[in-house]
Amino acid sequence: MRYIGGKRYLLDSIMAEINNYTKNVSAIVDIFSGSGIVSSKFKEAGYSVIGNDFLYFAYVIGRGSTALNKVPTFKKLGVDNPINYLNLLKIEDTDISLKDCFIYQNYSPHDDVERMYFQENNAIKIDIIRITIEKWRKQSLIDDDEYFYLLASLVSAVPYVSNIAGVYGAYLKHWDARTYNEIYLKPPDVITNNANAKFYNENCDTLLPKISADLLYADPPYNSRQYLPNYHILETVARYDYPKIRGVTGMRDYKEQHSDFCVSKNVETAFRSMIEKANVKYIIISYNNEGLLSTETLSSICSEYAVTNSFHLTEINYRRYNNIGATKRKVVEQLYFFEKIR
Numbered sequence: 001m002r003y004i005g006g007k008r009y010l011l012d013s014i015m016a017e018i019n020n021y022t023k024n025v026s027a028i029v030d031i032f033s034g035s036g037i038v039s040s041k042f043k044e045a046g047y048s049v050i051g052n053d054f055l056y057f058a059y060v061i062g063r064g065s066t067a068l069n070k071v072p073t074f075k076k077l078g079v080d081n082p083i084n085y086l087n088l089l090k091i092e093d094t095d096i097s098l099k100d101c102f103i104y105q106n107y108s109p110h111d112d113v114e115r116m117y118f119q120e121n122n123a124i125k126i127d128i129i130r131i132t133i134e135k136w137r138k139q140s141l142i143d144d145d146e147y148f149y150l151l152a153s154l155v156s157a158v159p160y161v162s163n164i165a166g167v168y169g170a171y172l173k174h175w176d177a178r179t180y181n182e183i184y185l186k187p188p189d190v191i192t193n194n195a196n197a198k199f200y201n202e203n204c205d206t207l208l209p210k211i212s213a214d215l216l217y218a219d220p221p222y223n224s225r226q227y228l229p230n231y232h233i234l235e236t237v238a239r240y241d242y243p244k245i246r247g248v249t250g251m252r253d254y255k256e257q258h259s260d261f262c263v264s265k266n267v268e269t270a271f272r273s274m275i276e277k278a279n280v281k282y283i284i285i286s287y288n289n290e291g292l293l294s295t296e297t298l299s300s301i302c303s304e305y306a307v308t309n310s311f312h313l314t315e316i317n318y319r320r321y322n323n324i325g326a327t328k329r330k331v332v333e334q335l336y337f338f339e340k341i342r
């Protein structure tokens, strides 16, 4: 999935830090797992992984793919290929009423609804697939692994038919070509190497004191853009909790998913608290030179908690630019590494 701050292109650099500067690491925490791409790389490399994100849909993606060690068999459901079954589902074949279809009712233009996030057929399809998965679970026809596998497949498919320029903070005012494709679920990637991978859906502050590992990989937000508003519809598809929504974009409330890493006056304390709470030997923090915290400040915080001579900063000149006024500034990706004093 295309994800703000996604680290697909930094995977090799992250792995190089671990290979070159650590000893005896077998368990890693990916405390801000987002799209789950880094957790899956860690698992693929044979590490035992704890993934976490306070967005539920991010949790769903990790729980329904990387956390599994085999593709679910859906024995009890008695449907040969449930993903295929859901792809072919039509509202006429179900007893679902349009009035219960939350995505259609709020995010597809009809009657007095103006929001243009989905074409009508895709909105209804998302709803009936989501409602069917929930019904199967309520009837105990699928277990938790099977439930999250199907949900991960649905959540990952939604962006491909959404009428957005990457995020859900706004919809486009004309229909993008991709919205005319019918939504198509694919089987999530399952890594079958039997490495342990467990996912959580908590604030880092509450989770870190309860877990321990050899290394913490922390990829927090780096600017003031909160994540939930940019992904609110994926969150609602994942939760399907008929939330109260408001405004032009139909935003759900996100008091509980407001990150201190996105608030200038709180970000330093947020970093300190995360480092202090981490029961680990090594810490790697992903950040960049455009972050709310300057390179000097974050380096000095890391050094304060680091065993003597263990801190270093690796900068990666990735081909990415930020337009600030008329000038184009190069974004430098950063990996802060240190061994934590304990």
Ligand SMILES: C[S@@+](CC[C@H](N)C(=O)[O-])C[C@H]1O[C@@H](n2cnc3c(N)ncnc32)[C@H](O)[C@@H]1O
Pocket (backbone or CB within 6 Å): 003, 004, 005, 006, 007, 008, 031, 032, 033, 034, 035, 036, 037, 038, 052, 053, 054, 055, 058, 202, 203, 204, 205, 219, 220, 221, 222, 227, 228, 258, 259, 260, 261
């Ligand atoms: C830069 S993204 C991580 C991207 C991820 N490494 C990837 O490659 O896809 C930061 C993530 O941190 C999550 N987040 C922000 N503040 C958080 C907090 N206090 N506790 C838990 N998760 C948080 C956001 O929801 C977002 O998914």
